[in-house]
Amino acid sequence: MIEENGNIDKSWISFQNVSKSFGTFFAVDNFSLEIPQGQFLGLIGPNGAGKTTLIQMFIGLLIPISGSITVDGKTISRKNIALKRLIGVVPQHMNLDKDLTVLQNMTFAAKLFGIKGKQRDQRIHDLLKLMGLDEYENRITRRLSGGMARKLMIARALIHDPKILVLDEPTTGVDLISRRKIWEIIGMMRKRGLTVILTSHYIEEVETLSDRIVLIKNGSIVVQGSSKELKEYVGSTTVSYNETTSKIAYRFFKDRMKAESFANSLDVDHSVRSLTLEDVFYHFSKEA
Numbered sequence: 001m002i003e004e005n006g007n008i009d010k011s012w013i014s015f016q017n018v019s020k021s022f023g024t025f026f027a028v029d030n031f032s033l034e035i036p037q038g039q040f041l042g043l044i045g046p047n048g049a050g051k052t053t054l055i056q057m058f059i060g061l062l063i064p065i066s067g068s069i070t071v072d073g074k075t076i077s078r079k080n081i082a083l084k085r086l087i088g089v090v091p092q093h094m095n096l097d098k099d100l101t102v103l104q105n106m107t108f109a110a111k112l113f114g115i116k117g118k119q120r121d122q123r124i125h126d127l128l129k130l131m132g133l134d135e136y137e138n139r140i141t142r143r144l145s146g147g148m149a150r151k152l153m154i155a156r157a158l159i160h161d162p163k164i165l166v167l168d169e170p171t172t173g174v175d176l177i178s179r180r181k182i183w184e185i186i187g188m189m190r191k192r193g194l195t196v197i198l199t200s201h202y203i204e205e206v207e208t209l210s211d212r213i214v215l216i217k218n219g220s221i222v223v224q225g226s227s228k229e230l231k232e233y234v235g236s237t238t239v240s241y242n243e244t245t246s247k248i249a250y251r252f253f254k255d256r257m258k259a260e261s262f263a264n265s266l267d268v269d270h271s272v273r274s275l276t277l278e279d280v281f282y283h284f285s286k287e288a
Ligand SMILES: Nc1ncnc2c1ncn2[C@@H]1O[C@H](COP(=O)(O)OP(=O)(O)O)[C@@H](O)[C@H]1O
Pocket: 022, 026, 027, 045, 046, 047, 048, 049, 050, 051, 052, 053, 054
């Protein structure tokens, strides 16, 4: 919430020592994170890092075995309906009703939140228009392209005017043009003041959109910061070279001159370039 003195609450959303195990395996392990209101948070990590498990706990679908998750000081739970109404979710897997039309999927979602009458029709119309789906409202959902289906999932997640939008890999399997359009739409949501939590394995997506990026691995935070901070943490310059004929190796340098002198000492094919967020991801993901 915006506090009375006008300051943004820096720990509006708070994960406190959250863990979740399946049997003896910890998918999320003592995870703590605070998200200020209005922030766009990007969550990246290799497959199996625990991103979806975190999101499912955040939306009350899974219960942590320890720790707690709060929004504005109130604890998320299966029963806290008022809190759930603050959140709009785009899950990782398609869960639209494929036998319904676009409009029927939206109407069904509106009914779940008790949105009725003219207000409902107006809201659905506005959201479908925003997503560029207004011309397809009578199309059966199974006939939508992957990109259109994802856009419909985003429209549906926004039906009850949530304050927090959670998107779990929203552009997986979406063509390039639709992906960029989806970036535009979720970027717009952030500008409208929504707090956004996005998981993705498209580094460019996370880098383009996020104010802050959290890299997770084995259910814990490895490193977090802005894209610039994360890059500076690893270095400024990348030298890639053929370690063997089939294996490319990477070395990261804080100092470009050192990178160049290292590159000059190599007698194999190599290249020197600016360090990217993908290098950061690679660096931390491959470390044991
Ligand atoms: N219901 C479940 N039962 C057992 N293991 C699970 C279950 N859900 C997730 N896992 C495991 O927890 C780990 C984290 O999964 P997930 O949160 O889906 O990762 P991510 O979304 O980052 O790819 C994975 O190793 C996955 O196999």
